[in-house]
Amino acid sequence: MTIGTKLAWDDTVLPFQLDNADIRGRIARLDGVLDGILKQHDYPPTVEALVAEMALLTALIGQTIKLRWKLSLQVQSDGPVRMIATDYYGPEKDGEPARIRAYASFDRDRVSEGNPFDQIGKGYFAVLIDQGKGTVPYQGLTPIAGGSLRACAEAYFAQSEQLPTSFNLSFGLSTEAGGIQHWRAGGVMLQSMPKPGEHVANAEGTGEGGLLLAQDLVEGEAEENWNRVNFHLDTVEQLELIGPSVSPTDLLVRLFHEETPRVFDSQSVRFGCTCSEERVRQSLSIYSSKDIEKMTTEEGIVTADCQFCGAHYEMDPKTLGFEAGQDEG
Template sequence: MTTASTIAWDDTVLPFQLDASDIRGRVARLDGVLDQVLSQHDYPPAVEALVAEMALLTALIGQTIKLRWKLSLQVRGDGPARLIATDYYGPTEDGQPGRIRAYASYDKDKIDPTGHPFSQIGKGYFAILIDQGEGTTPYQGITPIAGGSLSACAEAYFAQSEQLPTSFKLTFGKSSVPGGTESWRAGGIMLQAMPKASPSANPDGVSDDGLTAAADLMDDEEGEDWNRANHLLQTAEEMEMIGPSVQPTELLVRLFHEEQPRVFDPQPVQFGCSCSDDKVRQSLSIYSAKDIATMTTDEGIVTADCQFCGAHYEFDPATLGFEATEGPDAKS
């Protein structure tokens, strides 16, 4: 296999459908995107793992939505890992890549280097926010932190808030090819029952944690199809999912050939941030001149750094706030 063919599927999301069982899905592979997301910060390993898992979930979920602008995933907890936030920006034109960015806030003095990454979150919530842009009302769905992973939280969200049976299998970590440098790679598969699945097949059934589970949303026949597909999903091996020698199309045939897999056009993804000089100015426009003065450094400037991409901005305080005396926002 040539080098070009081994990397052709990196940073892509491949949509597919299992025609024999009315299940849709996505296969995602991230390498350069994940490297860029994590290289912006010096996270401890546990936080790196949480950000990697969240970015992979974001790529898989973002591609399932007819998104005109932005999908955001957030996890907030009372543990050392206080916040994991990701954004997926839908392609502006057909053939253009989707863009992903991610950020984590954590207490470095309380992170347990020997503990499981998910345990660093503590109690809190998992949220999905969809913003379709100007003139629309953003949607937000929230579910409690549950299960033993971020993917389990996402599964609970879809069952509870969307009543769509959903499952994920993810793998991620640092790897290297012979003679190459170490880099992040991630691969994942998402399965989701088609929306026609009954939303109340077992309305009284809930899982042990009190949340609706996938099995609670299906009748016997749908449940049999779902269980069969998920049993096959669990046979996927780590090296098959992250490549580079097994292409996603080949992986789908290996796993689901009896389910009649049908693939659609792949979606490229890349690292991308939406921060800008104008957006920082806009965020500061609510402050008075007195407030701006408290933000001004000894050098006489106001600085701001993007938490996602690390971009650094510097401003003349006279041009900021609703009492600006200079610049385009100055009041005559």
């Protein structure tokens, strides 16, 4: 796929509602965000694909959190890809961009080509929401299942939130004029809006290992609406999700014009990391001088690297730990 120009709707999330079906959703397009995430690392192609998919899911899910909140998605597994971690930082103020960062931990000797999801073994998919100081972070877990990270996210919403949720995602390398390649991603997220008094806690799961699926949570008119809307979503093409020709609003009309789509203000997203030397120092403040000495290099410094953005920090060991400065004077 060849795309030569930056598009106005790149790195944005557009929330919408389908009034005739009682379904809400988001459309996301990522470009520079993925460049910021992936250029920091030398990931194999299969790992890059997993990180791109996880970042796209993070953008779609994260748009619902409030200002200054933090959403994290994590995959932990016993496969070649041991962990994928993403963070979505809600805007500080209305109108400001949200920030996303992501990284993967993997065993390079075990990573192979082929289906990226095959690089993830048994484990869990986690969603964490941090509302800030003075609050207890929320955490929800679901087993790795379903054949894709998208399916894991759908299972999480069915199991933990009991919200019928579906995703259609596309991501891959695009080629600019001159042969420069970079990653792009686009996707749509749908969620059925439960009516007051609905209760489905006793629904039986038909998914892998007995997990609940979206279709296990809908019945009657809600089921008809859900099946109809997802039938249309399944007709979307890759270039409509990540190409330059179809804007998110045009895509909504093409897919769901009979459902009376209604859009809300879009949210811009950027690659952004919160690491700093001060944060590194704070994380080391619990260690004694003897512990710090074990971390000191032959050059007489303590180093730290951010796994998200690749920032490198070098610090004087005498200034680190809870005993720092006690020998002075």
